[in-house]
Amino acid sequence: MNLLNLVMKKIVSYIVLITVCFFTVSFVEVAENIDIKALKNELKSELKPDFKYDSSNINQFTLEPKKQGSEVHVPLFSSEKYKLLFNTAGLPSDFEIQIYDKKFGSKNRKLLYAIKGSESIGKHIFSFEPEAPKAMYINYLIPASEEKNITGCIVFLMGYKIG
Amino acid sequence: MYKKTIKIAAILIATSFLASCGGGNEKETALVEEETVTEEMVITEGDINQVDYILPSPLQIAQLFKNAGLTYVGDLTNSSEKADNYNSKYDQKLNYGVYAADMAYCVMNNQTQESINYLVSLKELSEKLWMTDIMGSMGLSDRLGANVGNEDSLTYIMADLQMQMDDYLDENGMGYTGSIIFTGAWIETMYLAAKVNETEANPKLVSRLSEQAVILGGLIASIKQNDTDNDFADLVTDLEKINGHFTGFNDESVEEFTLSDEAVKALSADLVILRAKIVGA
Numbered sequence A: 001m002n003l004l005n006l007v008m009k010k011i012v013s014y015i016v017l018i019t020v021c022f023f024t025v026s027f028v029e030v031a032e033n034i035d036i037k038a039l040k041n042e043l044k045s046e047l048k049p050d051f052k053y054d055s056s057n058i059n060q061f062t063l064e065p066k067k068q069g070s071e072v073h074v075p076l077f078s079s080e081k082y083k084l085l086f087n088t089a090g091l092p093s094d095f096e097i098q099i100y101d102k103k104f105g106s107k108n109r110k111l112l113y114a115i116k117g118s119e120s121i122g123k124h125i126f127s128f129e130p131e132a133p134k135a136m137y138i139n140y141l142i143p144a145s146e147e148k149n150i151t152g153c154i155v156f157l158m159g160y161k162i163g
Numbered sequence B: 001m002y003k004k005t006i007k008i009a010a011i012l013i014a015t016s017f018l019a020s021c022g023g024g025n026e027k028e029t030a031l032v033e034e035e036t037v038t039e040e041m042v043i044t045e046g047d048i049n050q051v052d053y054i055l056p057s058p059l060q061i062a063q064l065f066k067n068a069g070l071t072y073v074g075d076l077t078n079s080s081e082k083a084d085n086y087n088s089k090y091d092q093k094l095n096y097g098v099y100a101a102d103m104a105y106c107v108m109n110n111q112t113q114e115s116i117n118y119l120v121s122l123k124e125l126s127e128k129l130w131m132t133d134i135m136g137s138m139g140l141s142d143r144l145g146a147n148v149g150n151e152d153s154l155t156y157i158m159a160d161l162q163m164q165m166d167d168y169l170d171e172n173g174m175g176y177t178g179s180i181i182f183t184g185a186w187i188e189t190m191y192l193a194a195k196v197n198e199t200e201a202n203p204k205l206v207s208r209l210s211e212q213a214v215i216l217g218g219l220i221a222s223i224k225q226n227d228t229d230n231d232f233a234d235l236v237t238d239l240e241k242i243n244g245h246f247t248g249f250n251d252e253s254v255e256e257f258t259l260s261d262e263a264v265k266a267l268s269a270d271l272v273i274l275r276a277k278i279v280g281a
Helices: A002-032 A036-047 B002-023 B058-067 B080-085 B089-107 B112-128 B132-136 B140-146 B151-171 B175-199 B203-211 B213-226 B233-246 B261-279
Strands: A052-062 A068-074 A081-087 A096-100 A111-116 A125-128 A136-142 A151-161 B048-053
Touching: A036 A052, A036 A081, A036 A125, A036 A151, A036 B151, A052 A068, A052 B048, A052 B058, A052 B151, A111 A125, A136 A151, B048 B213, B058 B089, B058 B151, B058 B175, B058 B203, B080 B089, B080 B112, B089 B112, B089 B151, B089 B175, B089 B261, B112 B132, B112 B140, B132 B151, B140 B151, B151 B175, B175 B203, B175 B213, B175 B233, B175 B261, B203 B213, B203 B261, B213 B233, B233 B261
Parallel strands: A068 B048
Antiparallel strands: A052 A151, A068 A136, A081 A125, A081 A151, A096 A111, A096 A136
C-alpha cells in the first residue's frame, strides 16, 4: 500500500511538473515566436472595405522588473476619417493602451480611448475611429515583471478614408 | 492528500488544454465603441522610455491635395530618366520618395504612361537599395495597366505598394529608411502643391499646405532619433528651415492654422531650393 502511495505521489508530481513546464514553455513560445506579419495582416483585413492602408508601427519590448511605457505620435488631418487598429496577440502579459489628445507631460491632456488587457480577456484586436481627428498620442504601458526573457509586441496599423 | 493534488493537477491540465485550443487561432474583432474616458492612470516620466513618430503615407497626402484642387502640370515632376544619376544611398532613398510622390500625382490624374515610367524608376532605385522583393511580388505594371482610368483602383494599388514597403522595412529592421523616403515624398508633394498654387492661387491648397505642419515636427524628430552618425544633419537643417514657416502652428490647439500669403511665398521659395538639392539639377 505504501509502495502504491509512493508511486501515485510520484505520478502526480510528474503531472504537476509537466503542466507547469507546459505553461512556462508555451508562454515563452508565445512571446518569442511572434509572427508580426501575421498580426499585421489580421489588422489589414479590418480596414476593408472603407479604409485604405496608411501606416503602421511595431512596438517590441522585453519584460523588465520595472513598468515600461512608450508614446507614439500620430498626426491626423482634421477633415479625414481614420481607423486606428491594435493587435495585442503578441503581448504575453497584462498591458494598457491609452490614446490622448496631447503628448505626455502636457497640461490638461484628455484620455480619449483606453484598453486594459486585464479587462479584455479573449480579445486581441481593438479599433478606434476618432470623431474629430487631430494629432493623437498613444501610450503603451507594460507592467513590471520578474519573469526573464519574455518578449512581446504591440502592432498598430492605421487606415484613412478621404472625406 | 493526494486526492486533492490530483484534482488540482486535473484542473491545471484541463485549463492548459482549453488555453492551447482556444487562444491560438482566436480571431475576435472587438470594435470598442468610441467613448470619452475621463479616468487617467498615473504615468510617471520615468515610465515613458521610447517615443515613436508615425508618418502618413505619401498617397494620403497626395489625395488630400488632389481633393483640394491640385491640378496636373506635366513638367513639374522629376524626370523618371534621372534614376540612373542617383548613386549614393542618401540620394536613392530620398529620390525613391520623390518618385513615389510623382507616381501618386500621375496615378491620380490618370497619366498612366507616366505612372508606369515612374514605376520603372522606382523599381530601379529599389534594386539599388536592395528592396527588390517589394516590386517583384506585386505585378504592379500589369495591375496598373489593367486599371487605367479607374482612379479608385489605382489608389488601392498604390496603397498596396506602401503596405509592401512598410512590411519590408519592418521585417528587415530598416524602419529608419522609411523616414528618409517619406521626406523625399513629402517635399515633392509640397513642391507640386506650392508650384500649382503659384500659377493660380487656391485657398484650399493653402489650407492643405498649412496643415502639413502637423507632420513636420515628428518627421524631424524621427530622423534625428536615428541619425547617430549625423548622415542627415544637412537634411535636418533644411527641414528645420521649412519648419520655421510653421511657427504659428500648435498641434494641441483646436484653432485652424493657415499660412498668410507672404508665408506661403516664403515657404514655396524654400521648398523649391530644398527640392532642387534633392533631385539634382
